[in-house]
Ligand SMILES: [Zn+2]
């Protein structure tokens with residue numbers, strides 16, 4: 401009888417071990433708390449899938465031409481439900497495929513800043529959210545949420561009065577898995593970055609996703625001093641803005657930060673065990689990249705401070721309230737103009753202005 405009991409106990413122990421996926425009860429931190437962060441290659445836009453203990457979160461949903469890329473990627477990862485869909489700010493390169501994501505997958509909580517946009521892609525998104533009986537949760541700085549074994553805390557936006565630059569309204573968050581941490585800052589630029597630095601939330605992170613596709617207005621020296629990342633990821637594709645900026649690459653090099661780029665590596669997956677982080681991609685050669693970018697910057701783009709490349713023939717301007725895109729200097733452009741390209745403006749539902757008649 402005793403022998404049978406012992407056998408039974410051993411059997412149950414093995415069964416628990418198999419079902420839980422843990423090697424022993426004591427090393428759960430290493431064997432059970434693996435989190436994966438997928439920086440999906442969507443070109444010049446953002447979309448990051450995070451998985452912890454079969455719970456999923458998507459931060460941003462690429463551009464409007466990334467619907468298939470984003471939805472197919474989530475399907476290959478066997479995502480059925482997103483616990484969270486975080487849309488950092490309502491620019492098309494962050495919410496482009498969000499409607500399709502909401503229509504395709506079960507979504508728990510949608511977190512979006514209260515700053516609105518007047519584009520068709522944004523209005524369609526609001527309609528889609530409403531027709532799926534979902535509500536929008538507004539971000540509150542300091543609020544924390546649980547994703548499987550991980551947690552994340554919101555760091556921005558710290559103001560609703562940033563004005564017309566939608567980038568500054570971006571949600572920022574710090575994701576923590578055991579002793580590993582990841583920082584996301586959307587497209588926050590200098591003003592919003594300095595508010596993040598002042599808001600007294602923990603910032604120190606192992607991995608920084610460089611804001612605004614590597615623009616120098618997001619990855620500032622002060623931010624790197626506060627975050628002290630070991631790794632940086634840049635989500636960037638073909639663009640006329642000079643992203644990533646040469647000064648961003650130089651800063652990353654100067655701070656000896658191992659950098660990965662989606663335009664070089666495609667989708668980049670970071671695996672966090674809670675104690676160490678590994679990447680699927682090959683690190684970018686910053687010495688070579690910085691000099692190549694310097695040449696590129698001097699020949700094609702003067703500066704990316706305001707994404708200013710007005711000499712480019714496909715560059716147009718949109719406003720926060722209008723539905724038309726304009727040429728540089730059009731009288732309909734007020735202080736709230738944002739630079740974009742004709743392709744992006746058209747994809748986002750803008751039409752050519754009848755006054756300045758930009759190319760269509
Ligand atoms: Zn943006």
Ligand SMILES: [Zn+2]
Pocket residue numbers: 445446491493494587612613
């Ligand atoms: Zn962006």
